[in-house]
Amino acid sequence: MSPKGGGRGDRLMVPEAEFESYYGKQIIKTPTWKTPDVPLYLFLGGMAGGSALLAEGAALQDLPALEKVARGAAAAGAGLGTVALVHDLGRPERFLNMLRVFKPTSPLSVGSFILAPFAAFSTAAFGSMVTGWFPRLGRLSGVGAAAFGPPLATYTAALFANTAVPIWHEGHRELPFVFGGSGAAAAGGLAMMLAPVEQTGPAVRMALAGAALDVGAVEVMNHRLGMLAEPYEQGPSGRLMKAARALTAAGAGLSVLGRRSRLVRVAAGAAYVAGSVTLRFGIFEAGLASARDPKYTVVPQKERIAAREAAKVTSTGSPTP
Amino acid sequence: MANSLHGPLDDVQADAGYDTHPPRMGFFTDTSVCIGCKACEVACKEWNEVPDDGYALSGMSYDNTQALGASTWRHVAFVEKPMDTPLTTTDLGLPGMGPPGAMESDDQGAASGDAGVRWLMSSDVCKHCTHAACLDVCPTGSLFRTEFGTVVVQPDICNGCGYCVPACPYGVIDLRKEDGRAFKCTLCYDRLKVDETPACAKACPTESIQFGELSELRERADHRLAELHEKGVDVARLYGRDPDDGVGGDGAFFLLLDEPEVYGLPPDPVVTTRDLGSIWKHVGAAAATLAGLGVASFLGRRR
Numbered sequence: 001m002s003p004k005g006g007g008r009g010d011r012l013m014v015p016e017a018e019f020e021s022y023y024g025k026q027i028i029k030t031p032t033w034k035t036p037d038v039p040l041y042l043f044l045g046g047m048a049g050g051s052a053l054l055a056e057g058a059a060l061q062d063l064p065a066l067e068k069v070a071r072g073a074a075a076a077g078a079g080l081g082t083v084a085l086v087h088d089l090g091r092p093e094r095f096l097n098m099l100r101v102f103k104p105t106s107p108l109s110v111g112s113f114i115l116a117p118f119a120a121f122s123t124a125a126f127g128s129m130v131t132g133w134f135p136r137l138g139r140l141s142g143v144g145a146a147a148f149g150p151p152l153a154t155y156t157a158a159l160f161a162n163t164a165v166p167i168w169h170e171g172h173r174e175l176p177f178v179f180g181g182s183g184a185a186a187a188g189g190l191a192m193m194l195a196p197v198e199q200t201g202p203a204v205r206m207a208l209a210g211a212a213l214d215v216g217a218v219e220v221m222n223h224r225l226g227m228l229a230e231p232y233e234q235g236p237s238g239r240l241m242k243a244a245r246a247l248t249a250a251g252a253g254l255s256v257l258g259r260r261s262r263l264v265r266v267a268a269g270a271a272y273v274a275g276s277v278t279l280r281f282g283i284f285e286a287g288l289a290s291a292r293d294p295k296y297t298v299v300p301q302k303e304r305i306a307a308r309e310a311a312k313v314t315s316t317g318s319p320t321p
Numbered sequence: 322m323a324n325s326l327h328g329p330l331d332d333v334q335a336d337a338g339y340d341t342h343p344p345r346m347g348f349f350t351d352t353s354v355c356i357g358c359k360a361c362e363v364a365c366k367e368w369n370e371v372p373d374d375g376y377a378l379s380g381m382s383y384d385n386t387q388a389l390g391a392s393t394w395r396h397v398a399f400v401e402k403p404m405d406t407p408l409t410t411t412d413l414g415l416p417g418m419g420p421p422g423a424m425e426s427d428d429q430g431a432a433s434g435d436a437g438v439r440w441l442m443s444s445d446v447c448k449h450c451t452h453a454a455c456l457d458v459c460p461t462g463s464l465f466r467t468e469f470g471t472v473v474v475q476p477d478i479c480n481g482c483g484y485c486v487p488a489c490p491y492g493v494i495d496l497r498k499e500d501g502r503a504f505k506c507t508l509c510y511d512r513l514k515v516d517e518t519p520a521c522a523k524a525c526p527t528e529s530i531q532f533g534e535l536s537e538l539r540e541r542a543d544h545r546l547a548e549l550h551e552k553g554v555d556v557a558r559l560y561g562r563d564p565d566d567g568v569g570g571d572g573a574f575f576l577l578l579d580e581p582e583v584y585g586l587p588p589d590p591v592v593t594t595r596d597l598g599s600i601w602k603h604v605g606a607a608a609a610t611l612a613g614l615g616v617a618s619f620l621g622r623r624r
Contacts, residue, residue, distance in 0.1 A: 019582065020580060020582050020583050021582055021583075021585070022398060022400070022582070022583065022584060022585030023379075023381045023384075023585075025387065025388060025585055026492065027491070027492050027582070027585060027586070027587050028487065028489065028490065028491070028492040028587070029390075029486045029487060029489065029492040029493075029494070029495055030486075030487070031483065031486060031487040032483040032486045032487075032495070032496045033483055049611070050611070050615070053611070053612065053615030054615065054618075056615075057615060057616070057618065057619040060619070061619055088482075088483075089480050089481050089482055089501070090479075090480065090481015090482070090483065090496050090500070090501025090502055090503075091479070091480045091481040091501045091502060092480075094461075094478075094479075094480035094481075095480060097460075097461040097463070097478060097479075097480045098460055098461060098480070098482070100461050100462055100478070101460075101461065101462040103457075103459075103460060103462070104597075104601075105326070105457040105458065105594050105597060106457065106458045106459060106460045106484065107458070107600075108458065108460040108482060108484050109460035109461075112460060146615075149611075149612075149615075150607075150608035150609070150611040150612045150615075151604075151608050153608070153611055154604050154607040154608045154611060155604055155608075157603075157604055157607065158600045158601060158604045159484075161593075161596075161600050162458060162488070162593050162594065162596075162597060162600055163454075163458075163484075163487040163488050163593055164454065164487060164488060164489060164490040164492075164590075164593055165487050169593055169596070172596060172599065172600045172603060173599070173603050174603075175603075176603045176604040176606070176607030176608070177603075177606075177607045177610065179607070180607040180608065180610060180611040180614075181611075183611065184611055184614055184615070188618075202618040202619045203618075205617070205618040206614060206615060206618035209614045209617065209618065210611075210614065213610070213614070287487075291487060294582070294585075297587055298582045298587070298588060301587055301588045301589035301590070302582075302588050302589070304589050305588060305589050
């Protein structure tokens with residue numbers, strides 16, 4: 001009663017790995033994180049983190065329209081992201097327990113201590129800019145938000161990687177770069193949509209570099225993951241990942257082609273944003289698929305044991321009992 | 322502290338901050354004498370007032386419980402495995418009705434008439450890992466290490482973030498949907514505090530579930546394994562016994578008669594926080610890259 005294999009849906013390009021399981025049941029639990037809450041939070045955090053950087057650069061180079069859009073995006077992303085995160089909790093009324101302890105072993109704890117100051121700084125910076133009150137404190141808050149921005153955009157990769165979900169955990173070297181790049185693409189893309197064309201130069205460059213980082217890191221990750229990468233390449237989550245790559249590439253293409261046209265620039269920005277959102281849903285869904293199929297848990301672990309045994313044999317010259 | 326995140330750890334309670342503490346307590350589940358009666362499941366539910374987890378028939382042999390979860394803290398697995406070779410009987414030392422030696426033809430497989438099918442039964446439970454991923458990733462401090470070295474959820478602190486759920490390499494802990502919080506085996510923390518045996522071990526009629534000091538259980542398990550190997554039961558192996566394994570050894574470990582995955586257990590579990598250093602290092606590098614990318618976007622042309 002121990003079925004061999006367990007692939008569903010898509011046709012396989014490589015022979016199915018042989019493995020045993022308990023009635024085909026999954027070994028690790030499927031993450032209970034809700035959708036759209038969590039994938040949306042990943043997007044919002046990345047977008048807000050990138051926007052805080054964009055806002056500070058714009059302030060330094062005196063691009064007020066870009067600054068305003070980016071400050072707004074940072075504050076809105078932090079606010080909506082916090083709402084999504086609290087809504088995801090099984091006991092939302094206890095969300096303040098997140099700040100009860102600080103634990104470096106828990107990326108969610110570390111992230112709470114990144115998100116909380118980021119939300120405060122970005123909201124203060126945007127509020128000050130809109131109202132004109134406390135301009136110096138406002139600028140200082142903007143610098144604070146820019147400092148917490150990159151950690152906010154990338155810590156979520158640690159959040160996913162520090163689990164037993166094979167596709168997330170084994171991708172822990174590349175995932176932070178995927179998320180950072182995607183956050184930059186989303187922040188640049190949003191600014192391209194909302195800021196006047198003549199001030200979007202830095203946003204275009206940021207989005208382009210972010211898109212290259214994101215797409216490149218996904219390629220490297222999939223290559224290194226091997227069989228574990230299947231959910232990124234096949235099935236519903238694979239389709240999301242493909243759509244994300246196509247949207248991000250379209251954003252890059254449009255932004256390079258239509259340098260002067262407002263319409264093309266808005267379309268390019270929208271493609272970047274859509275690409276970033278889709279990517280987060282793809283990575284989230286792929287994690288669920290990776291957890292549900294015992295193959296991804298059992299096969300790499302068996303290979304690990306076999307490799308250890310082989311190493312023992314070569315080092316001692318004879319198999320150990 | 323050395324080995325706080327992975328590797329062997331002699332005094333898990335001291336590592337968690339206890340200056341003085343009782344010995345580390347645990348379970349040794351010897352599946353070779355499990356008869357699949359599920360008394361452990363029932364006793365656990367009753368003592369801990371765990372709600373029902375549905376009354377569906379699974380079609381998986383006698384296992385309608387199916388898996389550990391928020392409302393299932395002991396789970397008896399039933400494996401019906403076709404045998405390539407004809408069944409040979411081995412006296413596993415199960416208690417029987419007749420005089421010693423009368424058991425030869427009374428093997429589980431032979432008695433059920435299912436020649437060519439081997440029955441495996443095993444009562445699974447939270448492993449109370451030396452390096453517990455659920456505890457490491459819990460952002461609220463709700464999950465904690467007790468003075469007995471066990472891992473327990475404090476329901477008054479848990480806010481249902483669910484991080485422990487995908488962190489567990491064994492798939493033990495889960496959120497209770499209607500409640501929102503995470504639950505799992507407490508190794509009967511309340512009973513341990515008053516020197517009582519956990520409910521499942523107390524109810525087990527064959528002493529398949531043995532409770533005691535972990536160091537003593539490990540000795541007992543080694544002895545039992547040697548005994549079985551001597552009798553020719555080569556398939557017997559200990560699971561979770563080795564302090565050098567990926568989780569630093571389990572507080573609740575097993576004697577199995579087949580590969581772990583046959584019972585739904587991961588063959589080589591590793592605590593996710595073993596790679597924590599590498600994870601944070603890569604996040605730091607990515608954050609720095611993003612910051613550099615932001616600066617670079619403003620270099621050169623102003624617009």
